[in-house]
Amino acid sequence: MGRNLQSGDRLRPVDLAREHGLSTQAVRNYEEAGILPAAQRTPHGYRTYTPRHAQALRTFLALAPGHGHRTATEIMRAATRGAVDEALRLIDESHARLLDDRRTLQAVEAALRDLEPGDAASARAGVVGPGEMFIGPLADQLGIRPATLRAWERAGLVHPRRDLRTGYRVYDPAAVRDARLTHQLRRGGYLLERIAPLIDQVRTAGGLEPLKATLGDWHARLSARGRAMLAGAAQLDTYLGRESL
Known part of the structure; x- marks a missing residue:
């Protein structure tokens, strides 16, 4: 990961894969799924990527823990084709689901107190x-x-x-x-x-007593999901900034 990538750098699939411990096939799969922009090809047909592709991959991998693979894929597809409003709507909906889950946890806790x-x-x-x-x-x-x-x-x-x-x-x-x-x-x-x-x-x-012991873990998982969403948002902001260059 030690390369100082410039805007004109050309990267191989293995360069993107090594940063995240992925296989080159996984990188190609992400491109085919629309998570990464389409790669350029050499005269011999080999894929070449740029720092834009590297940031797209970082963004997707940061979004997935908080939003889930499916939603993260939809967000990246929208962002990559320039549909920023759609990407932001998908993020808003995911945050709303997290809020609903927090409210459900509160309802469970209230139910346990009442029972x-x-x-x-x-x-x-x-x-x-x-x-x-x-x-x-x-x-x-x-x-x-x-x-x-x-x-x-x-x-x-x-x-x-x-x-x-x-x-x-x-x-x-x-x-x-x-x-x-x-x-x-x-x-x-x-x-x-x-x-x-x-x-x-x-x-x-x-x-009910044994169930109460699971609430702490439930809180922790929701907090981890919220933190992961923040991390994903930071990477997405960087990616969208790169897109505007």
Whole structure:
């Protein structure tokens, strides 16, 4: 990486590849995908690159950890063809997704705070046994319709038992917990298919306490993603500056 590249430098695929520990085929693949500008060719048909290509590769590799491979590819394709507004829109949308994920994490944390053992859920009307509730009172407590609880049941998010005498759904403390956690996550914008793995994690862990230990890692991953986005933005700014020269 020790070369002081000037605007007129001509680089081989191996020169770009060595900087990042890539294969020359990977560099060619990035060019074919539109991540790098099209290479010039020698009279013998060999590819030659310039510092512009080197910066494009640095930019893509910096964007990918924060935005993901697919979005980073779309950003670079737009930037390389001069569609700067489109590239910036893609970045804005990616930042919005990160913000949504942060809000979801906040919703999960709020849900866990609200789901402490021995809370008021089992002390309301509709209790069948210790901590158990019928569907109507539970729906009223959550401010939703019984049909919503039935939909969550079909999605595998809650598992009420049936009262042997009446056939009514009865939600034991674990099912009440799952319903309340689902409700909190839905309010945070989570789709049902994204809630299911979290509910499964709660069940596998045997309760909420083990799940709390994962929140620190969740925070760390979101922070790392945000920092990676900043690093990618710096490289993209350099690339766009080079494009304007």
